[in-house]
Amino acid sequence: MTGYRHPFPLRWNDNDQYGHMNNAVYYEAMDTAVNTWMVHRAGLEVSGPVIGVARASSCEFLASASFPERLEVDVAVARLGRTSITWDLAVLREGAPDRGEPVALGTFTHVFVGRDDRRPVPVPEAIRSAVVEHLEVLATA
Amino acid sequence: MTGYRHPFPLRWNDNDQYGHMNNAVYYEAMDTAVNTWMVHRAGLEVSGPVIGVARASSCEFLASASFPERLEVDVAVARLGRTSITWDLAVLREGAPDRGEPVALGTFTHVFVGRDDRRPVPVPEAIRSAVVEHLEVLATA
Amino acid sequence: MTGYRHPFPLRWNDNDQYGHMNNAVYYEAMDTAVNTWMVHRAGLEVSGPVIGVARASSCEFLASASFPERLEVDVAVARLGRTSITWDLAVLREGAPDRGEPVALGTFTHVFVGRDDRRPVPVPEAIRSAVVEHLEVLATA
Amino acid sequence: MTGYRHPFPLRWNDNDQYGHMNNAVYYEAMDTAVNTWMVHRAGLEVSGPVIGVARASSCEFLASASFPERLEVDVAVARLGRTSITWDLAVLREGAPDRGEPVALGTFTHVFVGRDDRRPVPVPEAIRSAVVEHLEVLATA
Numbered sequence: 001m002t003g004y005r006h007p008f009p010l011r012w013n014d015n016d017q018y019g020h021m022n023n024a025v026y027y028e029a030m031d032t033a034v035n036t037w038m039v040h041r042a043g044l045e046v047s048g049p050v051i052g053v054a055r056a057s058s059c060e061f062l063a064s065a066s067f068p069e070r071l072e073v074d075v076a077v078a079r080l081g082r083t084s085i086t087w088d089l090a091v092l093r094e095g096a097p098d099r100g101e102p103v104a105l106g107t108f109t110h111v112f113v114g115r116d117d118r119r120p121v122p123v124p125e126a127i128r129s130a131v132v133e134h135l136e137v138l139a140t141a
Numbered sequence: 142m143t144g145y146r147h148p149f150p151l152r153w154n155d156n157d158q159y160g161h162m163n164n165a166v167y168y169e170a171m172d173t174a175v176n177t178w179m180v181h182r183a184g185l186e187v188s189g190p191v192i193g194v195a196r197a198s199s200c201e202f203l204a205s206a207s208f209p210e211r212l213e214v215d216v217a218v219a220r221l222g223r224t225s226i227t228w229d230l231a232v233l234r235e236g237a238p239d240r241g242e243p244v245a246l247g248t249f250t251h252v253f254v255g256r257d258d259r260r261p262v263p264v265p266e267a268i269r270s271a272v273v274e275h276l277e278v279l280a281t282a
Numbered sequence: 283m284t285g286y287r288h289p290f291p292l293r294w295n296d297n298d299q300y301g302h303m304n305n306a307v308y309y310e311a312m313d314t315a316v317n318t319w320m321v322h323r324a325g326l327e328v329s330g331p332v333i334g335v336a337r338a339s340s341c342e343f344l345a346s347a348s349f350p351e352r353l354e355v356d357v358a359v360a361r362l363g364r365t366s367i368t369w370d371l372a373v374l375r376e377g378a379p380d381r382g383e384p385v386a387l388g389t390f391t392h393v394f395v396g397r398d399d400r401r402p403v404p405v406p407e408a409i410r411s412a413v414v415e416h417l418e419v420l421a422t423a
Numbered sequence: 424m425t426g427y428r429h430p431f432p433l434r435w436n437d438n439d440q441y442g443h444m445n446n447a448v449y450y451e452a453m454d455t456a457v458n459t460w461m462v463h464r465a466g467l468e469v470s471g472p473v474i475g476v477a478r479a480s481s482c483e484f485l486a487s488a489s490f491p492e493r494l495e496v497d498v499a500v501a502r503l504g505r506t507s508i509t510w511d512l513a514v515l516r517e518g519a520p521d522r523g524e525p526v527a528l529g530t531f532t533h534v535f536v537g538r539d540d541r542r543p544v545p546v547p548e549a550i551r552s553a554v555v556e557h558l559e560v561l562a563t564a
Contacts, residue, residue, distance in 0.1 A: 007150070009148070009150070011169050011170075011172075011173040012169070012172045012173045012176045012177075012439070012440075012445075013169055013172065013173075013439050013445045013447055013448075015439060015440040016435065016436050016438060016439070016440070017328055017435075017438040017439070017440070017442050017489075017490075018333055018335065018397075019187075019188070019440050022313075022435075022436045023309060023313065023336035023339060024306045024307070024309040024310045024313065024436055025306070027305060027306040027309055028152050028153070028154055028306045029152075031152075031153045031154065031304075031305065031306065032152040032153045032154075032208075035153045035208075035209070036153075036209050039209050040209065046160075046208075046299055047160070051300055053300065053343075053346075054305035054343050055342070055343055056340070056341065056342045056343065057305060057340065057341055058338070058339065058340035058341070059338065059339055059340070060337070060338045061335075061336050061337055061338065064335075064400075066440075067173075067176075067187075067440075068176070068177050068180050068181065115300075118346075153298070153299075153304075154298050154304045154306060156298060156299040157294070157295050157297060157298070157299070158294075158297040158298070158299070158301050158348075158349075158469055159474055159476065159538075160299050163294075163295045163454075164450060164454065164477035164480060165295055165447045165448070165450040165451045165454065166295075166447070168446060168447040168450055169447045172445075172446065172447065187440055192441055194441065194484075194487075195446035195484050196483070196484055197481070197482065197483045197484065198446060198481065198482055199479070199480065199481035199482070200479065200480055200481070201478070201479045202476075202477050202478055202479065202480075205476075205541075207299075208299075256441075259487075289432070291430070291432070293451050293452075293454075293455040294451070294454045294455045294458045294459075295451055295454065295455075301469075301470070310434050310435070310436055311434075313434075313435045313436065314434040314435045314436075314490075317435045317490075317491070318435075318491050321491050322491065328442075328490075329442070349455075349458075349469075350458070350459050350462050350463065
């Protein structure tokens with residue numbers, strides 16, 4: 001089985017004035033899910049010499065959610081490139097069986113760079129192989 | 142047994158430039174733990190006519206924590222007043238057996254007010270009785 | 283002259299572990315700029331019967347920024363629809379003369395809905411006319 | 424004349440479900456004001472060998488504020504210690520003439536430590552002398 005689901009419980013202050021999870025928090029959810037996966041499943045060291053920085057992101061908000069709900073982020077890969085990964089992400093209600101009724105759908109492109117010079121480097125081999133082995137990959141460049 | 146422990150997984154963006162959980166996030170943790178308890182265990186309706194607003198808070202930071210750690214907030218009551226509750230809170234590492242080695246210790250005073258006029262009202266009876274029944278209370282006024 | 287520039291000074295905790303403004307904060311900047319413009323220049327009442335909710339957003343991150351920098355958000359309109367507005371946004375360094383060297387480029391689609399039933403309604407006339415009069419509009423549907 | 428006032432415009436997402444600035448954001452305001460002062464007026468380098476980390480903080484919330492208000496933080500020093508500074512802070516409405524009607528009053532204790540070993544070191548001389556010269560100091564240890 002492939003895939004990764006990251007639990008994302010909402011916080012009191014995630015709700016904005018309109019009483020629902022603020023749109024920027026969806027990006028916190030997606031970034032947190034991807035980074036947790038990279039740290040725990042693919043050996044990323046956040047203090048290491050290669051880091052992944054955001055190059056682009058997007059989100060469609062399809063339903064609303066609000067504290068104290070607990071959400072989940074489903075992690076797949078839209079495109080595994082030479083120096084970048086574009087993640088394909090779905091924000092789901094806790095326990096939702098599949099991606100059938102997402103709260104939101106998003107993408108996140110990380111470019112891997114040297115920590116000091118911030119120049120692109122190949123996707124670290126440990127991350128590339130963990131992606132191929134454990135996640136659904138829609139396209140490889 | 143009395144007490145409530147609220148799980149609080151850190152997010153990528155909780156770490157600040159110095160590589161650890163930013164100090165303001167401790168207050169998000171404490172507020173989230175207390176509000177979740179009030180909603181799920183004591184019948185608080187966040188859209189209801191009586192709401193709890195922050196009157197004061199404080200925190201001592203005793204150790205550092207950082208994403209991707211999972212923390213927990215232990216909830217007790219320092220003072221159960223007529224119109225207010227002062228919470229006694231400990232931020233702990235996941236699974237820490239007791240309050241022996243807290244990451245942080247804090248307080249939070251909520252005053253209960255009418256949603257519309259924001260004037261103090263007695264602590265709702267459902268919350269008062271849930272506090273007395275389920276949490277450790279250090280003082281009652 | 284058309285256009286609106288919203289000042290957006292960074293906060294200490296906007297910098298993430300990699301020492302630069304976290305990607306989610308760009309969305310806070312764009313949303314804040316658009317809502318401030320709607321409130322101050324187009325009569326939006328955030329407690330009124332019609333509110334604008336996020337339907338989609340996107341951002342390309344072209345350069346990095348970090349606290350204590352002061353940024354600005356340039357607000358234009360990509361598409362003025364019947365019930366929605368898609369904003370065309372540029373995050374700039376303070377005082378940058380035009381959109382020549384943006385830190386980031388983004389979009390934000392707000393759908394206007396009834397506060398209570400959350401069903402789409404026409405863009406309020408005050409907002410529509412303020413957009414046409416004061417902002418650059420790339421397309422109208 | 425002594426003193427420093429830091430402008431702090433609110434963001435859309437600073438308002439929580441109850442329609443006012445969330446309590447944790449006051450700590451973001453105070454920390455941002457103090458760090459901006461230290462960087463711009465006292466030569467703190469956030470990438471340097473000595474950093475200031477939060478040891479304790481507190482806040483009394485005396486009035487409510489909400490986006491799109493612009494606030495200000497007035498910075499003074501409650502205690503200038505050997506390795507720490509306890510700041511005395513007032514959150515004010517923009518243009519408030521003095522500390523007469525604060526929105527909130529708070530404290531923040533920074534301990535200065537080595538970036539790598541995180542052990543306390545004396546307050547850097549540049550910061551100590553800038554404090555003495557430019558800010559009101561209530562006590563010196």
